Amino acid sequence: xxxxxxxxxxxxxxxxxxxxxxxxxxxxxSTSNTSSDSGSGGTxxxxxxDISYTDNWKALLPEFEKETGITVKIxxxxxxxxxxxxxxxxxxxxxxxxxxxxxxxYGTGYYQSKYVxxxxxxxxxxxxxxxxxxxxxxxxxxxxxxxxxxxxxxxGESTWLMYRKDLFEQYGIAGPPTTMDELKADAxxxxxxxGGSVAGITLRGAAGIQSVYPWAxxxxxxxxxxxxxxxxxxxxxxxxxNAASFWSDLLTQYGPAGVGNFDWEQNRIAFTQGKAAxxxxxxxxxxxxxxxxxxxxxxxxxxxxxxxxxxxxPATGNTDNSLNVHALYLSSYSKNxxxxxxxxxxxTSPDVQAKAVxxxxxxxxxxxxxxxxxxxxxxxxxxQEAVLGQLxxxxxxxxxxxxxxxxxxxxxxxxxxxxxxxEQSADSALNQAQKxxxxxLPQ
Amino acid sequence: xxxxxxxxxxxxxxxxxxxxxxxxxxxxxFARLSLALPAAVVVVxxxxxxxxxxxxxxxxxxxxxxxxxADKFIGWGNFTRAFSDPDLLGSIRxxxxxxxxxxxxxxxxxxxxxxxxxxxxxxxxxxxxxxxxxxxxxxxxxxxxxRLLLDPTxxxxxxxxxxxxxGNDHAFLSDPATALPAIIxxxxxxxxxxxxxxxxxxxxxxxPSPFEAAELDGxxxxxxxxxxxxxxxxPVLAVVLLLRIIDAVKTFALVNTMTQGGPGTSTLxxxxxxxxxxxxxxxxxxxxxxxxxxxxxxxxLIFPTAGRLMGLRIRRSRG
Numbered sequence: 001x002x003x004x005x006x007x008x009x010x011x012x013x014x015x016x017x018x019x020x021x022x023x024x025x026x027x028x029x030s031t032s033n034t035s036s037d038s039g040s041g042g043t044x045x046x047x048x049x050d051i052s053y054t055d056n057w058k059a060l061l062p063e064f065e066k067e068t069g070i071t072v073k074i075x076x077x078x079x080x081x082x083x084x085x086x087x088x089x090x091x092x093x094x095x096x097x098x099x100x101x102x103x104x105x106y107g108t109g110y111y112q113s114k115y116v117x118x119x120x121x122x123x124x125x126x127x128x129x130x131x132x133x134x135x136x137x138x139x140x141x142x143x144x145x146x147x148x149x150x151x152x153x154x155x156g157e158s159t160w161l162m163y164r165k166d167l168f169e170q171y172g173i174a175g176p177p178t179t180m181d182e183l184k185a186d187a188x189x190x191x192x193x194x195g196g197s198v199a200g201i202t203l204r205g206a207a208g209i210q211s212v213y214p215w216a217x218x219x220x221x222x223x224x225x226x227x228x229x230x231x232x233x234x235x236x237x238x239x240x241x242n243a244a245s246f247w248s249d250l251l252t253q254y255g256p257a258g259v260g261n262f263d264w265e266q267n268r269i270a271f272t273q274g275k276a277a278x279x280x281x282x283x284x285x286x287x288x289x290x291x292x293x294x295x296x297x298x299x300x301x302x303x304x305x306x307x308x309x310x311x312x313x314p315a316t317g318n319t320d321n322s323l324n325v326h327a328l329y330l331s332s333y334s335k336n337x338x339x340x341x342x343x344x345x346x347x348t349s350p351d352v353q354a355k356a357v358x359x360x361x362x363x364x365x366x367x368x369x370x371x372x373x374x375x376x377x378x379x380x381x382x383x384q385e386a387v388l389g390q391l392x393x394x395x396x397x398x399x400x401x402x403x404x405x406x407x408x409x410x411x412x413x414x415x416x417x418x419x420x421x422x423e424q425s426a427d428s429a430l431n432q433a434q435k436x437x438x439x440x441l442p443q
Numbered sequence: 444x445x446x447x448x449x450x451x452x453x454x455x456x457x458x459x460x461x462x463x464x465x466x467x468x469x470x471x472x473f474a475r476l477s478l479a480l481p482a483a484v485v486v487v488x489x490x491x492x493x494x495x496x497x498x499x500x501x502x503x504x505x506x507x508x509x510x511x512x513a514d515k516f517i518g519w520g521n522f523t524r525a526f527s528d529p530d531l532l533g534s535i536r537x538x539x540x541x542x543x544x545x546x547x548x549x550x551x552x553x554x555x556x557x558x559x560x561x562x563x564x565x566x567x568x569x570x571x572x573x574x575x576x577x578x579x580x581x582x583x584x585x586x587x588x589x590r591l592l593l594d595p596t597x598x599x600x601x602x603x604x605x606x607x608x609x610g611n612d613h614a615f616l617s618d619p620a621t622a623l624p625a626i627i628x629x630x631x632x633x634x635x636x637x638x639x640x641x642x643x644x645x646x647x648x649x650x651p652s653p654f655e656a657a658e659l660d661g662x663x664x665x666x667x668x669x670x671x672x673x674x675x676x677x678p679v680l681a682v683v684l685l686l687r688i689i690d691a692v693k694t695f696a697l698v699n700t701m702t703q704g705g706p707g708t709s710t711l712x713x714x715x716x717x718x719x720x721x722x723x724x725x726x727x728x729x730x731x732x733x734x735x736x737x738x739x740x741x742x743x744l745i746f747p748t749a750g751r752l753m754g755l756r757i758r759r760s761r762g
Contacts, residue, residue: 091507115509205617207705208723223496257595260617260706276513338703403508407724414530414708421619421706439524440726442509 013129042336044343048059048101049326054392056356064346070339082394083406090115090331098334099344101154102327103188104142108401111143111150116329117337118148125338126345128424130367134350139366142325142396151327152348155364158390159322159398162289164269167198167304168443176304180221180246183278183307187254190277200254203278204267212409214280215321215416216398218243220320223310226400226408233404233441236411236427244426246309248419260420265360272297280306282286282324283390286383287363303386305393316393323394338403339357361375363387404441411437500731507725521732522640531733533708534716540623541712543693545630547686552631553638554680558668562638562647573638586700589629590616616702621708626701626710630691638683645679647673684750692741713737 048054052389054076061072075097077085087101090110100116110116123131132140132149143151144372161183163176168186171193171301177183187200204210219225224239234240251259256275264281268288271279279285292298306320313320328344330337346352353370356362363380370376377384400408415429424432501521505513525531556574560567577585592599595614604609615625649672657671673680695714698704704711706718710718717737721730 084725087507087725091510109508113508113509205706207707256614256615258614259613261702270596351518403506406508407726410719410723417705418707421617421709423619423707423709436528436530440724 006219028395032217034169035218041069042339043073044099044336044340044342045097046072046099046101047089047097048074048076048081049079049082051079051155052360052362053356054101056359057351059067059359060352060355061247062129064343068339068342068346072343086110086155090333093333095331095333095335098331098336101331102326102329103398104151104327105401105405107143107151107405109327110149110329111145111404112402116333116336117149117332117340118150119152119330119344120147120149122330122338123149126342129351130346130349132343134368135366136307136368136371136391138323138391138396139325142323142401143327151325151329152344152347153325153366155362155365156366156391157283158213158324158387158394159280159282159306160386160390161268161278161280161304161306161386162285163302163304164274164297164300166300167194167277168302169287176302177307180218180309184246184250184254187250187278191254194277198274199256199270199276201250201278201280202256202259202262202267202270203251203280204262204264205251205255205259206261206263206418208413209409210263210413211420212413212414213282213324213399215243215247215412216322217280217306217320219307219312220318220395220398221310222246223318226412233408233434234417235408235437236430241351241426241430242309244419244430248426251420252422260417261332282322283383283387284363286387287361290382291389299382301382302343303383305390317371317395318397319393319395321390321394322398323391323396324398326364367397374381393416406438410439411440428441458544461603475594485533485549491730497731498734500728501735505580505728507727512728518730521729522736524729525732525736527684530711530716531713532709534713537623537708537710538692538712541630542688544624545627545634546684546687547639548627548631548693549576549635550680550684553635553683554642556635556678557646558637558672560643571643574639576636577633582633582694582696583700585629585633586687586697589625590701593625618708619706620704622706622710626697629697629701630694633697634687636691638687641683642676642679645676649675681748685745689745691742 018315041367042346048057054074058074059263061074065071076423082102083106086097086102086106089100090113091096098112107116121140130152132152135153139153139156140149143149143153161176162199165422167190168175173186173189177186183201190198192201203214216226217239222239222243224237224243226233226235228234228237256270263268267279267281268285270414272278272283272288272291286303289295289301290298308320328347330340330344334340348366350367350369353365354373354375357365357370357375357379363369365376373386380387411433412430415426415433418429419426423429459481500515502517502518503513504517504520562571564570580588591597593601595601595612595617599611600615601611604613613621615621653671653675654667657667662670684722694712696719698710698712698715699718702710706716713733717733718731720726720733
C-alpha cells in the first residue's frame, strides 16, 4: 500500500470509527463540482453557523444567484457541533464545502494547517461587492498575518461589564466598579442588601469554552496570559491561579444557584430576568438586555469596561476584553474558488450587512459604513458607544487561537469547573491542567 | 438428528483416511462453509480493516488539528499516557459508581415491581403500558427533561421541595455531591421498566408445579421467594443483569445532556471522556486508545459472566 493511499485509508477509518458524521460527509464529497473554476456559474457549498446573519443571507440569496449565475447551498449546524464537522471535512481533504463560516479561534488554526486559503489574489474578483478596506480594522486584522488575509469577518464582539444602574442607585453604590476589589465589594453589598433575592454577579460557569471565554478577562485583569514570555503554555502562573480562585470565590459567594452549569444562554437569562446585578459577557448580549419583549431590565442596564485587579492596566495589548470575530473562510480543497470568493465578498458586503441590521439582530456587523450608519445608531444607541469603545481596546489574542486552541480551552475549562465545584483548589487544578497540556502539546 | 450424529463424521474426517465417508464430510464441510460465506465477505474484511487501522491509530499521535501528526509513530506512548491519566482514572471511578449503583437499584426495584404485578391484578395491561413510557424515551430527551425538572430556579422538583418546606433552590446538577446521584436517579427511572417487563415475562412463564409443591410443604412469603421463585428466575435475572451492565457502562447521552461531565469531572464517564478527547481536542490517536482499552477491559469482565449464562441455559435444557 502506498503512503498516500494508506494515509487516505487511515483518515477514512478515523472518521468511520469515530462518528456517523463522517459518513454523511463522505456522501457529500461525492457530489463534487463539475464546473470549471471560472467564477461564473457553478455551485458553492457553505457550512454556516445557525445564526441571524445566516438567515439574512438565505433571504437575500436569490438576488445574488440571479446576478452571478452561481448557485449557493447553505448548510447550518449548531455551533457546538460545528468545529468537529469542519475539521473532519478538512482532514479528509473533502471538497464537500467550499466556504466555512466559523469562529476565528478555529479559523487561525485552519490557516496554520493550510486547510484554508489566503484570499489576497482573489480580492479583485469580488470587488463589485466588497474589498478588505470596507471592514472595520479591528475586525479584519485577526485574519491578517504576514501580508495574507485568510478570512472575511461576518460578525464580531468584545466583552464588557453589564450592571443594573437601578440597583446600584438603590443600594447606594456610586457607579460601576473600576477595580476587581470594588467589583467583589459591590456584589457583596447587593447580595446582602437585597436579602439574597438578587445575586451579586452571574457568569458562565459550565466547563469548556463557556467559562474560559469570560474567565480569560479575569486572567488578564490579574496580569496573566495563557502563555509565558517565551510563548510556552503557562496556565499555572501565580496570576492565573489568583484569577481562578478570585473568579471561583466570587461565584461561590455571590453567584446565583446552579451557576456551575450556566452556559451563555442561561447566564444571559439569569441577568435579563433580574436574578443578578452584574455580569461580564459578550457585547452581543446588549440587544437581549434591551429587548422589552423578553427582558425585565430593559433601560436599567449600564455598560462599562471590565475592571482590572492590577495597577496601571494596559490600554492596548494584553487587555482584559476580548476581540472575537466569526468569519468566512475559503477551503483549500474547493474546486470552485472564484465563485466561492464571490459569495464570500457578497455575504460580507456593506449592502448585505445593512440589510441584516434592518432585518434582525446584528449588533456585530463588521462594515465601517454600516457601523457608522444612522440605522445602527438608532437600533443600538443604548450601548453603541460602549461597544465601539470595547472593540477599540479589544484583545485579539484574548483566547488561545490556532491548532492548540481546543486542547488548551478544554484543559483550562475543566480546571475552572473543578475549582468552582470545590473538587480541587485553583492551584492544584491548574497545575494538573499545565501538566496535561505539556504532555499533549508538541514542545 | 441429534448433535452427536452430526459431529461424529466431522471428527473422523480429521484422520488421514481415504474412506468414502471422508469425501462426503468434505463436501459437507464446504457446503457448510458456503453458508457462512456471504456474512464472512462483509464481516471479515471490515473487521480486518478496523483492527489493522485501529492498531495504526493507537500507535500514532494523530491529532486532526495538526496535519502530518498521523505519521508520528509513538509505539506504546498512548498507553503509557492513558495509565497515568488522572482524568481516565476518575472517569473509570465515575462509571463504576454509575453501573453498580444504577444497575443494582434497577434490579432490586425492577424485580420488586415485577413481583407485585405478578398474578391477577386489575388493570395490569394499563399499568404495564404506563411503566414502559420512560423506557421508550431516548436518553437525550430524558436527560433534557430531567435537566429542566431539576433546574434550581424554574424546575418542578425544586417547586415541590419548596412546597413541603425543604428549600426551593437546590442546584442538584451543579453540586458535585448531588450531580452524579441525580444522573443515576434518571438512569434508574428510565431503565427499571426494562427489568420489570423482562422479569414479569419470566415470572409468568414459570412452571406452577414447584410452587404448588412448595406450598404443600408449608413454604410461604419470603421463604417461597428466596428458595423457589428467585432460583427459578436465575437465568432470566442473569440475562437482564448482563444487558443492563453492558448498556450502563456505555452511558453517554444522559450525562452529555444533563451535565456534560461537570461540575469539574464529577460526572465524567468513560464514554464522555472518550468523546471529549476525540471531538473536542481531536486527539484521535489517544481517543482510539482509550476506546480500545475500555472495550478490551469490558470484554474480559463480561465474557465469563456471559459464558456462565450460556452454561446455565444448556444445563437447563438438558435437565
